[in-house]
Amino acid sequence: MTALAGLIRKEIFHIIRDRRTLVVIIAMPIVQVILFGYAIRTDVDHVRLAIVDPSPDPVTLAIRSHFDAAGVFETVAVLPDSAKLETLFRRGDAQGAVVFESQFAERAVHNGPAQLLVVADATEPNTGSIVAAYASQVVQDYEQTELASGRRVAIVPDVRMRFNPTRESSNLFVPGLMAFVLTIISSLMTAISLTREKETGTLEALLVSPLRPWQIITGKVAPYIAVGFVSVIGVLAEARLVFNVPLRGSVALLLVEGLLFILVSLSLGILISARTSSQRVAMMGALIGTMLPTLLLSGFIFPIESMPSPLRAISYLVPARWFVLIARGVMLKGVGIVYLWQPTLALAAMAVVLLAASTHAFHERLDT
């Protein structure tokens, strides 16, 4: 058995025998997919709807009943004019509004088309899209049923998004979740397990041995690369089977990009452990240095576009930002490397710089 194989085997023993950690590593992504999947559900319930109907007539009442029948809306106010609408939106009392123009039936049937304004609060992107989509559907359905009974109505729905007009969708949680899981396994676990060896003194035993630094590092991180891959595949399978998240692009490309991201995260983990001497500090370091940025600044949960510019600038340095971009591209848009070479290059550059820095830090540790 070669020295390196022995090292890797030993690391696998560490992982397998630390049952509690192993359970956390394996169970966490699975639970997270469920949590995120249901927390960011696309089928929104209880959308608070305000209705502005200056002159109720059979047509407006029919359309209103269609909204009620849809089951997702909850009418919170029926107003004679739009004056109070702004307040309702700002307070969050209403998430959507349907505004009929006056003499709606008159216009719809005789001298149409009638204007139907649909306003949606898009600070919650899903809710915004849902309100818009439902409103169009309701109007279309109504037109269809009327047409079927030989009546012709002309209604033009006009959809306006409030607060966040481009409707950046956060429905795309799986790519971000993969980044998060990989960060935990690669950065956090590596930092902790290396610092543990520092604490117990076994690292010194390895350092005085003829092993070269790259062998020590490879032996340390190889098993975590494997665990990372298994986790990613688990998350992908679960997302596909439970939530029907599409995987339109090449799985191979996604895994290669995943490997690149794992390398970056591992290097960060090594860097963190080189600067710390206790597992507790390493854990805090990994939390603040890698997990929080991955969670907050990668576009995973909060759209980068809506961040203030200093944070947006920082987000360029967050590896997960690029990985999330790539993973969304591959999974949801089905694009290939031709479209993704820029984020890939960014990730590759980070991998090179951080790998060099972590090997250097590992060397330097001999002198401290």
Added chain:
Amino acid sequence: MTARLTPGAPQPAPAIRARDLTRRFGSFVAVDHLTFDVGAGEVFGFLGANGAGKTTAIRMLTGLLAPSGGTATVAGHDVLAEAERVKRAIGYMSQRFSLYEDLTVRENITLYGGIYDLRDREIRERTDRMLARLGLERQADDMVRAIPLGWRQKLAFSVALLHEPRIVFLDEPTSGVDPITRRQFWELIYEAAAAGTTVLVTTHYMDEAEYCDRISIMVSGMIGALGTPGELKREFGVPSIDDLFVRLARPS
């Protein structure tokens, strides 16, 4: 021409040779122009209070720390220029425990055997021999964390000798161990020395100094005294090494 080797006497090709070995941390001089030789097969004691520079000196000799000045050769190889060859020639046991607690006794031995490029058959043979000598055969497949501390220390020492190094460095190997285990530990050290292994051991137990062929007492990074325990007691006119130590550590 054959050189007669007498234990304790410096020999033509010393196992360890330090010349003006110095290490600074910023403005603090941890090890200050250390010069000494350790002969092959010698048990050399490195004594000194905490912070006297023992560990720093050992770290330089084992290649864990680069010297700021001076030179040192270990097993005939320069510690800076030929670090790889030095590493193959030495064994090391730190004051902290150097075995993996979540691996079994046998797995630890196998791991270190592999690290030092021993063949599988060699590893198996040496493992069996080691376990028999330590009386640990029945614990071979127990996790290291499950065996008593004293046994772990002895096991760690044996593992440090697994690849049959010419020189073994022991950094406070007996700290926190009960007196009986300390005695047994020293028996292992003598066994290794009898087999030709050079032993450099640091300790702050003064009674252990008497077990060494020669000792050097470090005071603030420098050698305060160097010689056999008997020579030093005569030279300084003290009844024990303990008294000498106190005198050196607190100069009048």
